[in-house]
Amino acid sequence: MTIQPLERFTDMKFKPIKTYNLNDKNESYKPIKRIEKKPFLETDQSENIAKAYVISANYDGKKRVAYLKLYSTKRKKIYFWYDNTNHLPYCLSDLSKTALENINPLKNHPGLTRIETVKKYDLLKDKEVTMSKIIAKDPLSIGGRSSRAIREILPKTWEANIRYYNGYIYDKQLLMGMPYKVKAGKLNNIDYVPPEDVLRNIQSIFKDEHENFKKYIAHWIKLLQCPVPDIQRLALDIEVFSPKEDRIPDPNLANNPIIATSFIDTEGNKRVLVLKNKEDINKEVETGLSDVKVEYYDKEVELIEEIFKVLRIYPLILTFNGDDFDLRYIYHRAENLGFQKNEIPIILGSRFALLKYGIHIDLYRFFFNRSIQNYAFSRKYTEFSLNAIAIALLGSGKIPLKSPISKLTYSELVKYCLMDSELTLKLTTFSDNLVMKLIFILMRITKLPMEDLTRQGVSNWIKNIMYFEHRRLNYLIPRSEDILSAKGNAASTALIKGKKYKGAAVVNPTPGVHFNVTVVDFASLYPSIIKVRNISYETVLCTHHECRNNKIPDLPHWICHVRKGLSSQIIGSLRDMRVKWYKTKAKDQSLPESLRNFYNVVQLTLKVLLNASYGVMGSENFSLYCPPVAEAVTAYGRDAMKKTVDMAQSLGVKVLYGDTDSLFLKSPTPEQINDLIKWSNEKLQMELEIEKEYRYSVLTKLKKNYLGIYQDGTVDIKGLIGKKRHTPKFLKDAFMKMIKILGDVQSSKDIEKAKKSIRNIVHDCYSKLMNREYTLDYLTVNITISKPLNKYIKTTPQHVKAAKLLIKAGYDVKQGQIIRFIKTIDDIGVKPLQLADRELKDIDLKKYVEHLKSTFDQVLDALGISFNDILGISKLDSFLWGS
DNA sequence: GCGGACTGCTTACCT
DNA sequence: ACAGGTAAGCAGTCCGCG
Numbered sequence A: 001m002t003i004q005p006l007e008r009f010t011d012m013k014f015k016p017i018k019t020y021n022l023n024d025k026n027e028s029y030k031p032i033k034r035i036e037k038k039p040f041l042e043t044d045q046s047e048n049i050a051k052a053y054v055i056s057a058n059y060d061g062k063k064r065v066a067y068l069k070l071y072s073t074k075r076k077k078i079y080f081w082y083d084n085t086n087h088l089p090y091c092l093s094d095l096s097k098t099a100l101e102n103i104n105p106l107k108n109h110p111g112l113t114r115i116e117t118v119k120k121y122d123l124l125k126d127k128e129v130t131m132s133k134i135i136a137k138d139p140l141s142i143g144g145r146s147s148r149a150i151r152e153i154l155p156k157t158w159e160a161n162i163r164y165y166n167g168y169i170y171d172k173q174l175l176m177g178m179p180y181k182v183k184a185g186k187l188n189n190i191d192y193v194p195p196e197d198v199l200r201n202i203q204s205i206f207k208d209e210h211e212n213f214k215k216y217i218a219h220w221i222k223l224l225q226c227p228v229p230d231i232q233r234l235a236l237d238i239e240v241f242s243p244k245e246d247r248i249p250d251p252n253l254a255n256n257p258i259i260a261t262s263f264i265d266t267e268g269n270k271r272v273l274v275l276k277n278k279e280d281i282n283k284e285v286e287t288g289l290s291d292v293k294v295e296y297y298d299k300e301v302e303l304i305e306e307i308f309k310v311l312r313i314y315p316l317i318l319t320f321n322g323d324d325f326d327l328r329y330i331y332h333r334a335e336n337l338g339f340q341k342n343e344i345p346i347i348l349g350s351r352f353a354l355l356k357y358g359i360h361i362d363l364y365r366f367f368f369n370r371s372i373q374n375y376a377f378s379r380k381y382t383e384f385s386l387n388a389i390a391i392a393l394l395g396s397g398k399i400p401l402k403s404p405i406s407k408l409t410y411s412e413l414v415k416y417c418l419m420d421s422e423l424t425l426k427l428t429t430f431s432d433n434l435v436m437k438l439i440f441i442l443m444r445i446t447k448l449p450m451e452d453l454t455r456q457g458v459s460n461w462i463k464n465i466m467y468f469e470h471r472r473l474n475y476l477i478p479r480s481e482d483i484l485s486a487k488g489n490a491a492s493t494a495l496i497k498g499k500k501y502k503g504a505a506v507v508n509p510t511p512g513v514h515f516n517v518t519v520v521d522f523a524s525l526y527p528s529i530i531k532v533r534n535i536s537y538e539t540v541l542c543t544h545h546e547c548r549n550n551k552i553p554d555l556p557h558w559i560c561h562v563r564k565g566l567s568s569q570i571i572g573s574l575r576d577m578r579v580k581w582y583k584t585k586a587k588d589q590s591l592p593e594s595l596r597n598f599y600n601v602v603q604l605t606l607k608v609l610l611n612a613s614y615g616v617m618g619s620e621n622f623s624l625y626c627p628p629v630a631e632a633v634t635a636y637g638r639d640a641m642k643k644t645v646d647m648a649q650s651l652g653v654k655v656l657y658g659d660t661d662s663l664f665l666k667s668p669t670p671e672q673i674n675d676l677i678k679w680s681n682e683k684l685q686m687e688l689e690i691e692k693e694y695r696y697s698v699l700t701k702l703k704k705n706y707l708g709i710y711q712d713g714t715v716d717i718k719g720l721i722g723k724k725r726h727t728p729k730f731l732k733d734a735f736m737k738m739i740k741i742l743g744d745v746q747s748s749k750d751i752e753k754a755k756k757s758i759r760n761i762v763h764d765c766y767s768k769l770m771n772r773e774y775t776l777d778y779l780t781v782n783i784t785i786s787k788p789l790n791k792y793i794k795t796t797p798q799h800v801k802a803a804k805l806l807i808k809a810g811y812d813v814k815q816g817q818i819i820r821f822i823k824t825i826d827d828i829g830v831k832p833l834q835l836a837d838r839e840l841k842d843i844d845l846k847k848y849v850e851h852l853k854s855t856f857d858q859v860l861d862a863l864g865i866s867f868n869d870i871l872g873i874s875k876l877d878s879f880l881w882g883s
Numbered sequence B: 001g002c003g004g005a006c007t008g009c010t011t012a013c014c015t
Numbered sequence C: 001a002c003a004g005g006t007a008a009g010c011a012g013t014c015c016g017c018g
Helices: A097-101 A138-143 A164-172 A196-205 A212-226 A299-313 A324-338 A361-368 A370-376 A386-394 A410-446 A450-455 A458-472 A478-489 A523-534 A566-585 A593-618 A627-650 A670-684 A729-743 A748-770 A798-808 A845-863 A867-870 A873-881
Strands: A047-059 A065-072 A077-082 A089-091 A112-122 A127-136 A179-183 A186-189 A233-240 A260-264 A270-275 A290-299 A314-318 A347-349 A353-355 A357-364 A512-523 A656-659 A660-666 A689-698 A706-708 A715-718 A781-784 A818-823 A831-832
Touching: A047 A077, A047 A164, A047 A450, A065 A164, A077 A299, A077 A627, A089 A138, A097 A112, A097 A127, A127 A138, A138 A593, A164 A458, A196 A212, A196 A566, A212 A410, A212 A566, A233 A299, A233 A324, A233 A410, A233 A458, A260 A299, A260 A324, A270 A299, A270 A410, A290 A299, A290 A410, A299 A324, A314 A361, A314 A410, A324 A347, A353 A357, A357 A361, A357 A450, A361 A370, A361 A410, A361 A450, A370 A593, A386 A410, A410 A450, A410 A458, A410 A593, A458 A566, A458 A593, A512 A523, A512 A670, A512 A748, A512 A845, A523 A593, A523 A627, A566 A593, A593 A627, A627 A656, A627 A670, A656 A689, A660 A689, A670 A689, A689 A818, A689 A845, A706 A729, A715 A729, A729 A748, A729 A845, A748 A845, A748 A867, A781 A798, A798 A818, A798 A831, A845 A867
Parallel strands: A233 A314, A270 A290, A314 A357
Antiparallel strands: A047 A065, A047 A179, A065 A077, A089 A127, A112 A127, A179 A186, A233 A260, A260 A270, A347 A353, A512 A660, A512 A689, A656 A660, A689 A706, A706 A715, A781 A818, A818 A831
16 A cells, blocks of 8 residues: 555545435435444353453343443453342331331332342441331332332332442442452452552551451552553544534434544544545545545444444443533434434433443543543643544644635544544553543542543542442441431531531731742641541531540631541541652652553542542532531641741741642751741641742732742742633733743842843833734633523623624524623623734723733832832823823 | 722632 | 632712702
8 A cells, every 4th residue: 555645645625515325214324234243342141251340330221230341451341240149239227127118109019029128337327327218129119210110109218219230349349440250250450559668668657557447458558559551442533524614413312414424433544434525425535644534434334333343342432522522423323223222332321421331431521521631631621522622632633624624625534533543542542541541540449430520520530439339348338318407507607608627727918029939738637627627527526525626727617536537547547558659659760651650640649539529528419528527627727827827937937828738838957847846746747848839929918829939940820810721811921921021030139130120021012902913812811601691690791792693693602602792882892802803993092001001000009119100100190090 | 980909700720 | 609808990879958
């Protein structure tokens, strides 16, 4: 085959839209060659498996059993294992067996199997209780929607809202993401034993801990040290014909043909399936590309059949928004063309699209997860398009389309379609498969199947960890309303109206330029508090009289000192693993890079979970929601902050600023820092660390708004208008010029020179603005529409006004979209970029000058420069007030 | 009937 | 569908003023 660059790839001229067969009945599905009945992925139940990783669990409604999907790295395929232990779904009741047998709808329930009497430990009551275990034939009998479901019949049930396969995982104590073997139909885990030196190290680090705590450490070390397998996977993307430009085809209607589908797998195979235009059918089309296999189809059904083949073969399919678009579209399109449901290897739910054989990960959903965005990727991306995420994480994004999808030539279509699946795959392969490892480690800690983990939020992750532990220890899983009635609501008052309880403290900044600033902070403050103060739903406001004097600062609540709290131990042990082992190992230069990378992934994963562990306690949606627990954590946080500020001062160090868990110290000596750290360790039992050292810091008079300049000249910009996403580019550019100047300031004697340059920058920006030298896109304000347009009832903000103008002009505006607009002098005051006057005739210069002033005033104030001085007061005054 | 003071809404940020 | 705290900029309302 000759190698041909993509550009020289044989090109068909653009064909008008009607030449595609839209819903031509002739094209309806008539199976020509049947797809093999047994796909590669499904395996014989009797087969022995030496080693495979459990990555998914679900319930088979026909067979009426739970099943697992196991991935074998050796064979690169998925094995199904159906439960053969006669495990059945159940729920619990506090009524006796006899009392239950007198309830006729239950006694006569067709799904009831039997009732057993069991003992459970009730943490809310702190005593053992006798319960009845109501066992049913299938999950729907317990928790179906029907009013005849068992949980609806009985006045009170426990553990009836747990999905069957999750309960199955708890009961079998299955370790998701860990290796198992199957022999003669029996499933057994393969015990992973970490290397001797790792165990020795861990033992010595945790030698002084409590026995139970050590058990948790031992559990985590097995899960976290066990190598993560590399899963063979394939990214998929489809392009759909659209008769109207700019309209995204409806995946539920699937009215238009799928004109291209691209596949890229981890082995480097690239394929694009292309549907031919009507005139080209039966015509030979050149397909010579060096590394891409382009396959042309005359019939859409055959193209879809080929997609299905792929969906049956690969263990893991990646998409970007496949739940809501690609797989949904393929499913409905196949139905429209006459495929039978059982011929489609996709399981379509109202919100998800799963696969019958393999696993489907929708990366859009995973990256949309706020914990992943903020903690795993430090908010590197702020928009959730494939392009934006790719630019932020991979360094390059999509090449923009020159014309609408339906007007592309074959070669442009191939390139475009391929680009999407290429980026999708790369999102899981960059940095040595970081994302896949992250997912795997999260599965292991949370015990969630891969599909659920990548789709659910952090509150479900933590719920699942907690439920798994309750079951392991034979604790009764509490009902949400019972926690609330036992513990009550918050006792503190929030500073912000509408919030439920008081949060963190922020120390008022000392404005100005400060040299030699050391920032210290508590390592994982809230998780540390949860560990050290024994915080858990059962320990805060416990039932014991003797604990009532163990008061929480600033609150009427007390904490148990009889029993070790469950969440305290779980979160505490995870915290310690991160701080004392994984974080140090990730930085250990004596280790090979690949190992350091792995340690870094684990510490990132732990960070994600730990950062969310406090927040969920204060969230109504969390199943173990407990306001006193949440406010206890923040109360101890404020207490630690206050005591540390006092201590620093008594050591003679000036505290310039502090937020939640950090303190900005003005030129402290190493001894002073050591003393403070030592004091914190002894008196607070919390680890205070040096977080960063600034050559100097520019503190504004505002909280959460400052600059920090490191020794090497790089600059932390926090909160300032100049870095906010919605700020117009002309301001951002001028602001960044100022940052550059500040990065070059070595010592206080350079400040004056820098000030002069900054004055020039501001003045220059002002003149350019007044002379209308900035083009429209430099003046655009960018603001997200965060809810449906008709939900803006109380007020109509500017971006909504602009959005409404867009709609009037025939544009589509959706929730989550960023509206780009400029400020104008007409009575509406705004105009969307798309409709704005390129000549800048109606620009509201006064507003833009005010914006310039507020952007720079934040910093200028601290530098002792007056914005008005720069422009000359009279000049500004005459401009603002007229002369 | 007009303008300043005030409150509330919305977004984007910090920890 | 993890929390609260802070700031900016605007929308909308209230109050007092012959």
